[in-house]
Amino acid sequence: MAAAASSLPPPGRVVWITGLSGAGKSTLAEALVSTLRGAGEPVVMLDGDALREVFGAVDAQHHGRAARLGLALRYAQLCKTLADQGVTVVIATISLFTEVHAWNRQHLPGYVEVLLDVPLAELRRRDPKGIYRRFDAGExxxxxxxxxxxxxxxxxxLHLLHDPARPISALVDAVIQHLHTRTSP
Structure with missing residues (x-):
C-alpha cells in the first residue's frame, strides 16, 4: 500500500486569473503558460470563452447571476480534477463570485488567485469583444x-493594478515570483 501512495503524482496547483471583460486575463494566462511550459512544467490553460462553448453555455446574453455562478463552479471542479493529477492549471475567467472564491480556497490545491484590476474607462476603451459597446447600445x-x-x-x-507602462512580462514575473514563494520551504 505504501508503494502505491508514493507513486501518486505530486499535487498540482491552480492559478485563477480573474477580472472584468477586457482586463487582459487571457493575455496574461497565455504568457504565463508559455513561461511555465518553457521551464518544463506540466501546465494546462483553460479560458472562460472556450469553456463556455465546451459546457454549452455560449449564449452569455441570457445568463444571469445563477447561471454564471453554476458555470463558474463547474470550471472550479474541472480545475480540481486536473490539478489533482499533478498539473498546474492556469484559468482565465471572470467568475467574480464570493462563493467561487471560497470554494476554490477550500478545495483547489496550491490555489493562487490573481485579480487584474483595470478601470472601467480602460476596459471600455479596449473592448476587444464589443461587449461594452453592445451593452451601451441595449443589445x-x-x-x-x-x-x-x-x-x-x-x-x-495577487492584486495587479492597471499600469499602462507595465509590460505583460512584468505581470508574468509577479505571478512566477508568487508561485515560487508559495513552494519554497
Whole structure:
C-alpha cells in the first residue's frame, strides 16, 4: 500500500486569473503558460470563452447571476480534477463570485488567485469583444461589472493594478515570483 501512495503524482496547483471583460486575463494566462511550459512544467490553460462553448453555455446574453455562478463552479471542479493529477492549471475567467472564491480556497490545491484590476474607462476603451459597446447600445444585458453585480476577491493572492507602462512580462514575473514563494520551504 505504501508503494502505491508514493507513486501518486505530486499535487498540482491552480492559478485563477480573474477580472472584468477586457482586463487582459487571457493575455496574461497565455504568457504565463508559455513561461511555465518553457521551464518544463506540466501546465494546462483553460479560458472562460472556450469553456463556455465546451459546457454549452455560449449564449452569455441570457445568463444571469445563477447561471454564471453554476458555470463558474463547474470550471472550479474541472480545475480540481486536473490539478489533482499533478498539473498546474492556469484559468482565465471572470467568475467574480464570493462563493467561487471560497470554494476554490477550500478545495483547489496550491490555489493562487490573481485579480487584474483595470478601470472601467480602460476596459471600455479596449473592448476587444464589443461587449461594452453592445451593452451601451441595449443589445446585451447581464454584463459583469455593469448591470450584473460582481464580487471582487476580498483578499486575492495577487492584486495587479492597471499600469499602462507595465509590460505583460512584468505581470508574468509577479505571478512566477508568487508561485515560487508559495513552494519554497
Amino acid at each position: 446585451l444585458q447581464d454584463v459583469a461589472g455593469l448591470d450584473l453585480a460582481v464580487d471582487l476577491p476580498s483578499a486575492p493572492h
